[in-house]
Amino acid sequence: MAGLGNFDLRLNFLGAWSAPIALVGRLGLAYVFIADGWLGVVDYGDVASYMQANGVSGKLLPLVILVELGGGLLIVAGFFARWAALALAGFCALTAIMFHWNGADANETIHFQKDLAIAGGFLIIVAFGPGAWSLDAWAGGKAR
DSSP, X not given: OTTOTTXXXXXXXXXXXXXXXXXXHHHHHHHHHHHHHHHHHHTHHHHHHHHHHTTOOGGGXXXXXXXXXXXHHHHHHTSSHHHHHXXXXXXXXXXXXXXXXXXXXXXXXXHXXXXXXXXXXXXXXXXXXXXXXXXXXXXHTSOO
């Protein structure tokens, strides 16, 4: 393109930064799940009531805590990251459908779309792995 000179339109220079970028991405994706999982631990009754109010048995809360808190911590560490990302992508899709499938309410529509977008982010980890700065890469000797 005229006037761009040597500008790297494909951002290939970022390849040298892929490991720290992947770590920051994992931190960003995992944060909300770690926080929500911890909330389930410290505010168990209210979270179970919220689930009940949305037609989901509060008896599932231990599983929700395991997926959110455990999965989030695995994503941060990059340990069994593809499995954790697959579980969290499924969790996001189920949450979107079970809690936010309400086209009449603009707020719920935003949450629905957000959950699907986050699921997409986790599917990127499923497809490409957690990157070189991860326990999976360290244990395997290479980025997965």
